[in-house]
Amino acid sequence: MPTEETPTEPTWVTVPPTDSRLQYTGRVEVSSASAVFSHPGVSIKLRFKGDAIELLLKDHGTGNEQTTNHYQLTLDGQSPVKLAVRASQTVYELGRNLPPGEHTVELIKLTESYVGRSELQGFRIHGQLLAPPARPAPRLEFIGDSITCGYGNEVSLLESQNPTTGFHSVNENITRAYGSLTARNLGAEAMTVCYSGRGMYRNNTGSTTNTLPQIYDRVLPDQAAPRWDFTRYTPDIVVLNLGTNDFAPGTPDATRFQAAYTDFVAQLRSYYPRARIICAVGPMLSDSYPPGQNQWTLLQSWVSSVVKGFNDRGDARVHYLAFERQREPYGEDWHPSATTHAAMATRLTEFLRGLP
Template identity: 45%
Template sequence: MARALASWGMLLGAPVLGGCGGPLPSAGSASAPSRQHESGVCSSGHGELEAQPDGTWRVPPRSPLVSYTGRVDCTAPGGPRLGFVGAAVHVRFVGRGLELLLKDFGGGAPQTTNYYDVSVDGGAPRLLEVSPARKRYDLCSGLPEGEHTVELFKRGEASPAGFAGAGHAQVLGFVLHGSRLLPVALPDRRLEFVGDSITCGYGNELETLSPQDEHYTSLRSNGHRAYGALTAARLGASYSAVAYSGRGMSRNYDGVQGQLLPELYSTSVPDDSTASRWEPAQYVPDAVIINVGTNDFSTPGVDRAEFIRRYSEFLARLRGYYPQALLVAALGPMLSDAPPPGEAPWSRARADVLAAVDARAKAGDGNIRVVFFEPQAPPFGEDWHPTAATHAKMAEHLAPLLKGWLGW
């Protein structure tokens, strides 16, 4: 296979045939779909604020001054619907406080209770637990009169622990304790991450030497501290994730039935038959980072030729959507070449990712890079997943690579 020089550290970052390793054209150039920096992915917002008897203002969920990022079903009846990890809502206002109106679909168990991070004026996030029994939540109150910003970040995935749709939510609006909303300024830089439980931040807020005894909980799974969100934050970029635990490129974990990640890429909200189809023009990334393959290779049975074929086809599909975006084929850090003898899933998976990328390079696509995160070391998160500290190390190494490749 033809490929250029690689650099080793926590990870391998290699330009692939046709790439010079320098800055790539921006996805925001004239030939790319236009961006809506203020409204986010839901660009056709509407609705006026409604004065309430208590002196507050009711803000409709699709107000043009409410911005959504990440994967969102913008057209769902009743208000935008959230499913994928990392979906976020941004509000800028003049006043003293803001409340959230939200419909939650969680189950209330340790695996199906949903959590959000709430950040006010760029401060440290505060944990918000939601429940189907409640519709109104205080995001901030008692602030000094003036201009403020609030971000609501979805920490968990759409179907935690396999409970389909238990991670869904619908934004019904806001209650403003103030005088008016202001436009939100979103970053010009945009990153998208496609992945599995690693990208979801599965079990990352635990450190243990006995991961076989610590199973999934939604409280200790935080996509805000996963490597993708951390990388975007380091680079001052908007973040979007298409991530679902247990899913693969050609085969799900242990052969379990269900949509593969390339199929999930087309939806705005997974496990919702009424959700609108996702239109790539809603969010045009500067780079798409694909960390998929762990579930294909983590148990015996992968068809390696099928994996290479599907991976190459997915890269070609992404290139069709985003002609000028950088594509990054990533892998790790959960696979290794530990026993059983003869399986070598880490080596085989890396070889097959490279084969898929080389197939695209031979087809003339020179805007692809490869990143291999080295196998993790203890302690571990839940069910052998990487800890928040491991995610931070991944972001520390990935961010400068992207910065160089994108000329940021």
């Protein structure tokens, strides 16, 4: 029989996804079998006492250069490690032969919904699960397109190198995008709802179906169900950065764009009555390309006008922010590089700290 002087040896235990000591951040649908999610930035944190831990995960990415999901693993606050996951594998060793004692683990999905959804099936711990760490405050939510997702931000290309590379999931890292960086600057918790190519009233293909506002209330943006329960996460600040893709097929209709923008901000206000809503623009559009369209000036004018409309109607908690236009080096397909994202985060952090 074990005594106080002879502690019980740790054994392997399986932690189901429903265990309340697993701390989820982001849009996750938890059932008895799995926790399903697809947005970038979804985080799973846990604490345990023991010397080994394994991840049980079923991934639905098809595994090519565009559809391999990547995660960031941080163990005991050490330098993060990038983990590629595959549909053919369901068990991943996260830590082995660790020093006996308490450990912390955080997994963050780095890649966006287009890459594929994931199903957390739990963890195996050689030891015992502990209560989760305290959640940070305040709470932020970032809504956007490929810019917010961090599309191609882990490469740095000069204009002379032709940044038209196509999408590679290994080069997308939400933790180096402006939203995650801003949350880190403020010691805040963040949820991200974003999808490359989606617009406010039309997408970069010209389609007006499945725009970001139309898929916003979904847990998985490519599936009509399940729907997100907005009582599960109430942000103090919402940062909305949409509109770049509306201009991709050419200059959009001003009336339709502003009406869709107004409707979406009103929808956000209905979900979050007290939140500050930051209507941000930039940094990809230009007045010089396509020639003669002045897209950057138009987007700024239209969005600032929408914000003024809310302010004039008595909602002073809707704000306008323009990021500076990006410069080289660029990320993939002329997207902001990690350098530009860092500058955007500095600008946004200063803006948020300066709000009355």
